[in-house]
Amino acid sequence: MENVKVVSHPVIAHSLTVLRDINTEAAAFRRHADSVAHILLQHATFDLSLRETTVTTPLAETKGYDIADTVIAVPILRAGLAMLPAVQQLIPNVRVGFIGLERDEATAVAHQYYNKIPGDLAEQRVMVIDPMLATGGTMDDTIRAAKSKGADNIVIVCIVSSPEGVERITSNHSDVTIYTAALDEKLDHRKYIVPGLGDFGDRYFDTL
Ligand code: URA
Numbered sequence: 669m670e671n672v673k674v675v676s677h678p679v680i681a682h683s684l685t686v687l688r689d690i691n692t693e694a695a696a697f698r699r700h701a702d703s704v705a706h707i708l709l710q711h712a713t714f715d716l717s718l719r720e721t722t723v724t725t726p727l728a729e730t731k732g733y734d735i736a737d738t739v740i741a742v743p744i745l746r747a748g749l750a751m752l753p754a755v756q757q758l759i760p761n762v763r764v765g766f767i768g769l770e771r772d773e774a775t776a777v778a779h780q781y782y783n784k785i786p787g788d789l790a791e792q793r794v795m796v797i798d799p800m801l802a803t804g805g806t807m808d809d810t811i812r813a814a815k816s817k818g819a820d821n822i823v824i825v826c827i828v829s830s831p832e833g834v835e836r837i838t839s840n841h842s843d844v845t846i847y848t849a850a851l852d853e854k855l856d857h858r859k860y861i862v863p864g865l866g867d868f869g870d871r872y873f874d875t876l
Pocket residue numbers: 747800802859860861862864865866867868869
């Protein structure tokens with residue numbers, strides 16, 4: 669599974685523990701989700717290409733770099749929005765496209781209710797962000813939506829992933845790299861990740 673990067677870091681290990689804890693309240697949940705997102709995004713952007721530039725320090729002119737790639741983040745509404753501030757801090761001029769997919773709780777099948785992904789994504793780094801890769805259905809649909817707009821350089825960033833979701837994305841999209849902080853055991857009968865952390869959106873936005 670060379671396209672699956674399970675990012676290991678002491679801060680991730682601790683923050684994931686806090687995120688998983690049923691007793692963690694929304695404020696702490698947000699803070700730790702943000703820490704994990706930052707570290708994952710640093711890994712997911714390590715290979716962005718650079719353009720040489722020059723910079724004048726108070727002492728001399730020296731070599732510097734601009735990020736040459738155009739980066740577009742696509743948060744999957746609603747939970748994906750939780751990872752957007754971290755992307756915007758890391759890459760301030762990131763473009764942002766939105767996709768809204770809601771899964772039917774009974775069938776776990778996703779229905780698209782919003783799509784504002786800009787066209788002409790060829791040669792841009794598309795980063796699809798969604799904290800929970802469960803069945804992979806909404807992620808699969810989002811990758812297809814991005815590819816239909818020309819995307820040819822896609823990475824996905826998820827905090828917790830299931831084996832089922834990873835299998836679906838790697839078999840349908842061998843050109844996509846997955847960055848995740850945890851590869852959990854399984855999905856339960858309601859398609860929640862086990863052990864997981866429950867409903868990410870509800871815990872992050874405090875709508876439980
Ligand atoms: N979405 C969540 O928020 N949690 C899961 O476990 C699965 C999907």
